[in-house]
Amino acid sequence: MRFLPWLFFLLCLPAAATSSESLVIYMFSSDTCPHCRAQEPFLENLAGSQQGVEFQRFEVSRTRTYHALFDEMAEVHGVDAGSVPAVFVGGQAWVGDSRSVRDAIKAHVEHCLEHPCPDSRRLGSGDVSPAVVPRESVLSLPVLGDINLAMQPLALATALIAFIDGFNPCSLWVLTILLALVIHSGSRRRVLVVGFTFLLVTAAIYGVFITGVFGVLSYLAYLQWVYWLVAAFATVFAIVNIKDYFWFKRGLSFTIDDRHKPGIFRSIRGLMQDGRSLPALIGATAFMAAGIALIELPCTAGFPVIWSSLVASHDVQWTYFALLLALYLAIYLSIELVIFLVAVVKLRMDKFEERQGRLLKLVGGLIMLVLAMLLVFAPEVMQDVGATLGAFLLALLLTAFIVLLHRKILPAVGIRIGDDWKG
Numbered sequence: 001m002r003f004l005p006w007l008f009f010l011l012c013l014p015a016a017a018t019s020s021e022s023l024v025i026y027m028f029s030s031d032t033c034p035h036c037r038a039q040e041p042f043l044e045n046l047a048g049s050q051q052g053v054e055f056q057r058f059e060v061s062r063t064r065t066y067h068a069l070f071d072e073m074a075e076v077h078g079v080d081a082g083s084v085p086a087v088f089v090g091g092q093a094w095v096g097d098s099r100s101v102r103d104a105i106k107a108h109v110e111h112c113l114e115h116p117c118p119d120s121r122r123l124g125s126g127d128v129s130p131a132v133v134p135r136e137s138v139l140s141l142p143v144l145g146d147i148n149l150a151m152q153p154l155a156l157a158t159a160l161i162a163f164i165d166g167f168n169p170c171s172l173w174v175l176t177i178l179l180a181l182v183i184h185s186g187s188r189r190r191v192l193v194v195g196f197t198f199l200l201v202t203a204a205i206y207g208v209f210i211t212g213v214f215g216v217l218s219y220l221a222y223l224q225w226v227y228w229l230v231a232a233f234a235t236v237f238a239i240v241n242i243k244d245y246f247w248f249k250r251g252l253s254f255t256i257d258d259r260h261k262p263g264i265f266r267s268i269r270g271l272m273q274d275g276r277s278l279p280a281l282i283g284a285t286a287f288m289a290a291g292i293a294l295i296e297l298p299c300t301a302g303f304p305v306i307w308s309s310l311v312a313s314h315d316v317q318w319t320y321f322a323l324l325l326a327l328y329l330a331i332y333l334s335i336e337l338v339i340f341l342v343a344v345v346k347l348r349m350d351k352f353e354e355r356q357g358r359l360l361k362l363v364g365g366l367i368m369l370v371l372a373m374l375l376v377f378a379p380e381v382m383q384d385v386g387a388t389l390g391a392f393l394l395a396l397l398l399t400a401f402i403v404l405l406h407r408k409i410l411p412a413v414g415i416r417i418g419d420d421w422k423g
Contacts, residue, residue, distance in 0.1 A: 022054040023112050025105075025122055027089040030061035036085040039097040043087065046106060053109060060084065074119060090117030115192045154311065156329060157388050161307045162328040164367050164392075166335030169357035170255060170299035171202070174292055175336050175413030193278065194285045195340045201289035203333050207325060209297065210304045214321055218311035230309040234372035237302035241365030245358045246406070254299045303364070306371050362402065367395040 024044055029036035036037040039059065047055035074081035077093035087094045088106060090112040094101045110116070175198070217226060240252050248257055297344075311324060370391050406417060 007138070016039055023090060023109065024056055024116065024119060024121065025109070026073070026161070027055070027057045028060050028066065028073075028086040028088075029057060029084050031059055035097040035200070039085050039087075039102070042102055043105075043181055046109060050109060050113060052113060061100060064422065070119075077120070086119035091120060093120070113133060115396060128392065137293050148289045152386075153195055155324065157310065158307065158324050158328050160388070160392050161303055161310075161367075161371070162331035165303040165307075165328075165334045165337070167360050168303075168364070169360045171295045171335055171336065172339070172360075173357065175199075175298060192283070193281055197282050197285040198289045199333060199336055201286045202293045203329050205293040206300070206304070206332070207329055209301075210325060210328070211321075211383060213305055214308040217309050226309075228376060231372040231376045232308040234302060234368050234375075237364040238369035238372065241302070241361040242252045245362035245365070245402075248354060248358055250419065254302070302368055306375065307370060310374060359403070363396070365400050366398050366402075367392060 011160055013367075014254075025047055027040065029040065045058075047053045058069065060066055060070055070086070071081045073088050074086065074093070077088060079086065079093045079095050083095050085097055087093070087101075090108055093106055094105060108117075116254065217230070237254065240254055243251070244253055244255070307328065309320060355392055374391060410417060
C-alpha cells in the first residue's frame with residue numbers, strides 16, 4: 001500500500017505540467033520600428049500582470065534568424081509576414097498597433113486563461129481562429145461591409161491633411177489663371193466644361209500618384225529606414241516652404257518653374273478658341289490638365305508622400321486605403337470646387353496673389369514639419385483624436401506666432417527679415 005501515494009503523484013504529474021504550461025505572447029518586431037517600441041511595454045506589462053502568461057519577442061530587422069519562424073507562423077495564421085509589429089497568442093494574430101488591437105489582445109489573453117487556447121507556435125491551420133475586433137469598434141454598412149471605427153483618428157488626420165493640401169499655392173495658381181482666362185469668353189457652358197474636366201483629370205492623376213506611393217511604402221512598411229527617408233523628404237519640403245514665406249522663389253523653391261508658364265498660358269488660351277465641339281473641348285482640356293498636373297507634381301508631392309507613409313505605418317489594408325484616399329481627394333477637391341463654382345456664378349476670377357501663396361506655404365511647411373517629426377518619433381500620437389487635433393493646432397499656432405513676429409513685432413523695433421512682398 002506504500003506505493004499508492006507515489007502512484008497518485010505520478011498520475012497527476014502530466015496534468016500538473018499541462019496546467020502550469022504558460023500562455024505565450026509572441027511578438028515579431030524591429031528595434032527601429034516606432035509602433036513596435038510603443039506596443040512592447042504594453043505586452044510586457046500584460047504578461048507580467050497575469051500569472052501563467054509569458055512574453056517572447058523576436059527581432060527581425062537586424063537579423064534573419066527568426067525570418068523562417070515569422071513566415072511559418074504568419075502563413076498558418078493567415079497574415080502578412082512583411083509588417084511589424086506582429087503579435088501571435090492563443091491561435092490568433094494581430095499586425096500593427098492601436099487601441100482596439102491592444103484591447104483585443106488583452107481580451108483574448110483573459111479568454112485563454114479561462115479556456116485553454118493552443119500555442120501559436122505549435123499548431124496547425126485548423127487550430128487558428130481569426131482575430132476578433134470588438135463589435136463596438138465595427139460599423140456595418142451596405143455595400144461597403146464592416147468598417148473598423150478604430151481608424152477614426154486616421155480618418156481625421158486624412159481630412160485635416162487633405163484640407164491643408166487643398167490650399168496648395170501651385171494648384172490654386174493654375175486654377176485661378178485657367179478660370180480667369182476662360183471666363184473672358186463669357187460662356188458659362190465653356191467655363192463649366194473646362195473647369196470640371198480640369199479638376200477631374202488632375203484629381204485622377206493625383207490619386208494615381210498617391211496610390212503608387214502608398215503601394216511602395218506599404219510593401220516596405222517593416223523597414224524603419226523608409227520612414228526616416230520619408231521624414232527627411234518631408235522635412236526638406238517643409239523647410240523650403242517655410243523659407244519661401246520669407247524669401248519667395250529665392251534658391252531652391254517648390255513652385256511651378258517660370259519656364260513652364262508661357263506654355264501653360266498658350267494652352268489655356270487655346271481653350272478659348274470658338275468653333276470647338278464639346279468632345280474636342282473636353283479632350284483639349286484633359287490633355288492640358290494632364291500636362292500641368294505632371295509639371296506641378298514636384299510642387300504638390302509633399303503632403304501626399306507623408307500622408308501615404310502615415311497610412312502605411314498603420315498597416316491599413318487596401319480596402320481602407322481606398323476609402324481614405326476617396327476622402328482625401330474629396331476634401332482636396334472641395335477647396336478648388338468652391339473657387340470654381342464662385343467663378344461660374346460671378347463670371348469673374350480674382351487674382352491669386354503672392355502674399356496669399358507665401359502664407360499658404362508657411363502653414364503647409366509647419367504642418368508638414370510637425371507630421372514628419374511625429375511619423376518618426378511618436379506615430380502613436382496619430383491614433384488618438386485629441387492628439388491629432390492637437391498636432392495640427394500646434395502648427396497653426398506656430399504659424400500665427402511667426403506671422404505676428406515677422407509682420408508686426410520685428411518691424412516695430414526696426415528689424416526686417418526676408419524680401420519685400422508683392423500683391
